[in-house]
Amino acid sequence: MSDVTEHHDGTRCVRAGLPEPAPGQPFLPGPVFAAPYHLDPWTGPAAAPDGYGRPDNPTRRLLEAAVGELEGGDCRVFASGQAAITGLLLTLLRPGDTVVLPSDGYFAVRAFAADTLEGIGVRVLLAPTAGPHPAFDGVRLVLLETPANPGLDVADVAALAARAHAAGALVAVDNTTATPLGQRPLDLGADVVVASGTKALTGHSDLLLGYVATRSPELRDAVTAWRNVTGAVPGAFDAWLAHRSLATLDLRLARQTANAQALAGLLAGRDDVTGLRWPGLPGDPAHPVAAVQMRRIPGVLCFDLGDAGRVARFLDAARLVAAATSFGGLHTTADRRAQWGDDTPPGFVRLSCGVEDAVDLVADVTAALDASR
Incomplete structure (x- = not known):
């Protein structure tokens, strides 16, 4: 895979996640549809990267490489934006933890917090995207959505990330509205990015997709484990359609x-x-x-x-x-x-x-x- 980090946005979008060119092969390989794959009879799954379709799919990995290049971190894609954000919240939060969520962000996240997070003993605080925000002492996670959906307020990611980190909290940014071409939260100090790829990222109104991106191997591995055991993966064709759409x-x-x-x-x-x-x-x-x-x-x-x-x-x-x-x-x-x-x-x-x-x-x-x- 070529290094496109020094290129401009249009070039990066066209080239992101593509494999090295090979004679007789398409620019973007077609979707691989598989539940089980052939296993080596002696060494089993250790012989090849793909053993079973829930954790393993080459089409999905190419899309993850592409979105990861654009966001500037390791990416894991999910079946929808809601699957991605609820998966992230349940990966990071435990009974007794405190999370700060946007009071003016996507309403389904607040509904999930009230119905599920509070039900398992997570303390939920709500704050407007534009502030004021509470003190972050004792907070496990601060989730920002900027620009907020639907009111379009904007949070100062760098300033809030500095405050949160000083208090020992993690910062996640919902980058759905902006997309990674509008802002790169990981560059601004966020620990993790979550987004719906259903919307402007893929832009053709024909698929559901979500993703989580981070530069932390620990966060990446924890999110990957959650996705694999819950099965919240996108289908191969949706992953291929999403990667195709990134070019434009x-x-x-x-x-x-x-x-x-x-x-x-x-x-x-x-x-x-x-x-x-x-x-x-x-x-x-x-x-x-x-x-x-x-x-x-x-x-x-x-x-x-x-x-x-x-x-x-x-x-x-x-x-x-x-x-x-x-x-x-x-x-x-x-x-x-x-x-x-x-x-x-x-x-x-x-x-x-x-x-x-x-x-x-x-x-x-x-x-x-x-x-x-």
């Missing part, structure tokens, strides 16, 4: 960010839209930290249309904005988060920019907003 990550993010900037400019000028958030706007509360910490701003923004009825009218009128949950795909989508039980106002919308032409997207959103008044 830089291109997709560039267009999505440009579209978000264009839409943020439109929405900022309308008196019938409130609560606009996009960290790329100079006036956004998250902008000062994001401008220093992030290498690019994601193509996701949020705003409020007042009530559920107007959101529905807006989506009915739009031709280029689909009603759908998740984000980061090729197609522009909008999601009224309150319908999922998220703690947001009834008219709150998270809009994920696709790769359509900005002029078309701006015209469509303008017309849909006008029609929804």
Whole structure:
């Protein structure tokens, strides 16, 4: 595998995790579908890297190498983002431990904490992404999600990691919204990165994926052991699709960010839209930290249309904005988060920019907003 660490983002995405070229072989080998593999009758599994499909799969390893190159650490992929983050939490936390979670982050993580972590004796503290954060004395793990989903606040990873480490706590960063091209939390002092690869990382709205990345061999081995015994692995075809999709990550993010900037400019000028958030706007509360910490701003923004009825009218009128949950795909989508039980106002919308032409997207959103008044 070639060393691409000195290259720029587009080159790194195209080359990440590819094996050395071999005559007659494809650039990215096709998925290997196997539950058991042939074993050596004398030495058993010691003779080859693959013995059984749950812990072993060459397609999965190539994807892990690729994501690991982009994040700057060792990677283990999971069947979904939720499998990755719950696996990480249950790997690290024991009864009596304390964890700090974002109060404004992905609601399913808070639900898991309330239903499962507290049920096994883990003390759960919640803090807003932008702070204030509690003292970290006696805390085992601080989980940051930045930018937060869905409100897009940004945490100062380097400052919080320094505080947490001084108190003896580990720091994990959910890098789903930013992707490793938007920020590299391990470079900022985080101990471990967790993310959903379902969203912008793979970007085609056709697979579920999660991953954990770290530079600590101990953390890597512990997460690997958890995944192997629980079986939370992605299928070979999903792993292959994800690796294929990484090649266009830089291109997709560039267009999505440009579209978000264009839409943020439109929405900022309308008196019938409130609560606009996009960290790329100079006036956004998250902008000062994001401008220093992030290498690019994601193509996701949020705003409020007042009530559920107007959101529905807006989506009915739009031709280029689909009603759908998740984000980061090729197609522009909008999601009224309150319908999922998220703690947001009834008219709150998270809009994920696709790769359509900005002029078309701006015209469509303008017309849909006008029609929804």
